[in-house]
Amino acid sequence: MAAARGKNLPLGGRTAWRLAFVGLLVGGLAWIWLTRQPDLRSGDPDLEAPQVGFLAPELTLRGLDGQPVHLADHRGQPLVLNFWATWCPPCRQEMPALQRAAREHQQLVVLGVNVQESPAAVRDFLDAFGLTFPVAIDPDGSALRRYRVTGIPATFFIDREGRIQASFRGPLDEVILGEKLAVLLGP
Amino acid sequence: MLPGLQVFGLHLPTAPLTALLGGYLALGLASRELRRRGLSEELPYDAAVYALVAALLAARLWYVGRHLEAYLQSPGLIVSLNTGTLALLPGAAAGLAAALALSWRRRALSWALADAHAPALALAAAAVSLASLLAGTSYGQPSQAPWAIELWGAARHPTQVYQLLLDLAALGAAYRLGSGWPDGTRFLVTVALLASGRLIVEGFLAESTLLSGGFRLEQLVFLAAGLAALYVAGRRSTTG
Numbered sequence: 001m002a003a004a005r006g007k008n009l010p011l012g013g014r015t016a017w018r019l020a021f022v023g024l025l026v027g028g029l030a031w032i033w034l035t036r037q038p039d040l041r042s043g044d045p046d047l048e049a050p051q052v053g054f055l056a057p058e059l060t061l062r063g064l065d066g067q068p069v070h071l072a073d074h075r076g077q078p079l080v081l082n083f084w085a086t087w088c089p090p091c092r093q094e095m096p097a098l099q100r101a102a103r104e105h106q107q108l109v110v111l112g113v114n115v116q117e118s119p120a121a122v123r124d125f126l127d128a129f130g131l132t133f134p135v136a137i138d139p140d141g142s143a144l145r146r147y148r149v150t151g152i153p154a155t156f157f158i159d160r161e162g163r164i165q166a167s168f169r170g171p172l173d174e175v176i177l178g179e180k181l182a183v184l185l186g187p
Numbered sequence: 188m189l190p191g192l193q194v195f196g197l198h199l200p201t202a203p204l205t206a207l208l209g210g211y212l213a214l215g216l217a218s219r220e221l222r223r224r225g226l227s228e229e230l231p232y233d234a235a236v237y238a239l240v241a242a243l244l245a246a247r248l249w250y251v252g253r254h255l256e257a258y259l260q261s262p263g264l265i266v267s268l269n270t271g272t273l274a275l276l277p278g279a280a281a282g283l284a285a286a287l288a289l290s291w292r293r294r295a296l297s298w299a300l301a302d303a304h305a306p307a308l309a310l311a312a313a314a315v316s317l318a319s320l321l322a323g324t325s326y327g328q329p330s331q332a333p334w335a336i337e338l339w340g341a342a343r344h345p346t347q348v349y350q351l352l353l354d355l356a357a358l359g360a361a362y363r364l365g366s367g368w369p370d371g372t373r374f375l376v377t378v379a380l381l382a383s384g385r386l387i388v389e390g391f392l393a394e395s396t397l398l399s400g401g402f403r404l405e406q407l408v409f410l411a412a413g414l415a416a417l418y419v420a421g422r423r424s425t426t427g
Binding site: 013014017018020021024025028029031032034035036037051087088090093145146148150151168169170171172173174175176178179 | 190191196198200261269270271322324326383386387389390394397401421
C-alpha cells in the first residue's frame with residue numbers, strides 16, 4: 001500500500017486534494033448561481049414552447065384535401081397531436097391504440113401529423129389500417145422542427161386551453177395512452 | 188444534426204447506433220486495460236450481458252408495477268418491445284448492481300477493476316455526447332457566439348460539442364493518470380472530471396429540470412457526484 005501511495009497531486013498530499021475539493025465546491029456553486037434560469041412557467045404564462053406546462057406552438061399544416069389545418073382551430077377541445085410516418089414501424093404499432101382512443105372519447109380530438117409524405121400514400125395507409133381520425137401533412141418538416149421532435153413517433157397531449165399537459169417520445173400503447181389521457185381528460 | 192439515415196428504404200436512427208457502437212468500443216477498451224493489468228479480460232463483456240438482462244427486466248417490471256391495473260387488463264403488453272414502457276433509473280440501478288454482483292462473485296471487485304474501466308467510462312460518455320449531437324438533443328440556449336450552431340430554429344450554443352470535448356479531455360486525463368497512484372484514483376478522478384464537465388455544460392442548456400429559484404437539478408447532482416469522487420480519492424491517497 002505504501003508503494004501505491006507514492007505519487008500525489010503536484011502540490012503534494014492532503015493540501016492538493018483539499019484545494020481541488022474546495023475549488024470544485026466554490027467554483028461549482030458559483031457556476032450554478034450564475035447559470036440559474038428564471039422559471040419561465042411562472043414568468044410568462046403565454047409563452048409557446050413544445051414542453052409540458054407551456055402553450056402548444058401554433059402550427060399550420062395541410063389537410064389531405066390540400067386545405068390548411070390550424071392547431072388553433074381545435075382550441076377548446078382536448079387534443080392528442082401525434083407525429084408519424086407510414087415507413088415508421090413503431091408509428092404503425094401505435095395506430096390501433098390512437099384509433100381506439102379517438103372512438104372511445106367523443107370530446108377528444110386525435111390529430112395525426114404525417115411527416116413529409118404524399119397525401120396519396122397517407123390515404124392508402126389510413127384505408128389499410130381503418131383509421132378515421134383526422135390527419136394533416138407537414139410537407140417540409142417545419143412542424144417537426146417547431147416541436148423539436150428528433151424521432152417519430154412523438155405525441156403531445158394538449159388541453160382545452162392549448163397548454164401541453166404531457167408528451168411522449170416513442171410508440172404509445174394502451175397503458176401509456178391511458179395514463180396520458182388520464183392527465184389530459186381527468187380520471 | 189443527423190438524426191436518421193435512410194438506407195435502401197430502411198430508417199437507421201443514428202443516435203442509438205452511435206451510442207451502441209460507443210458502448211461496444213468502451214467494452215473493448217476496458218477489456219484491453221484489464222488484460223494489461225493481468226485481470227480477466229472477459230469480465231466486461233460478461234458483465235455487460237448480465238447488466239443488460241437485469242436492466243431490461245427491472246426497467247419493465249418497475250414500469251408494470253407502477254401501472255399494474257392497466258397491465259392486468261392487457262397482460263400481453265408486459266413483454267412488448269416498446270422501449271417507452273421501461274423505467275430507466277431503476278433499470279440502470281439494476282444493471283449496475285448485476286455487473287457489480289458478477290464482479291464480486293468472480294472475486295474481481297476492486298479499485299483496480301474500477302481503474303481499468305476509467306477510460307472506457309469516458310469513451311462511453313463521449314459516444315453519448317456525439318449521439319446527442321446527431322439527434323439534436325441536449326441543445327443549448329440561443330447564442331450570438333461566432334461558433335453557435337443553427338438548431339431548432341435558432342443559433343445556439345453547441346452544447347453537445349462542448350460536452351464531447353470535455354469528455355475527450357477526461358479520456359485523456361484517464362490515460363495520463365498512469366501507474367504509481369493509489370488504486371481507485373484514476374477512476375475517481377475520471378468520474379470527478381466527467382461530472383464537472385456536465386456541471387459546466389448544463390449551464391448552457393436550453394432545457395433543464397428547474398428547482399425553485401431557477402436552479403438546475405442536474406447541476407446539483409453533478410456537483411455532488413464530483414465532490415464525492417474527489418473526497419474519496421483524496422481520502423484514499425492520504426490515509427493508510
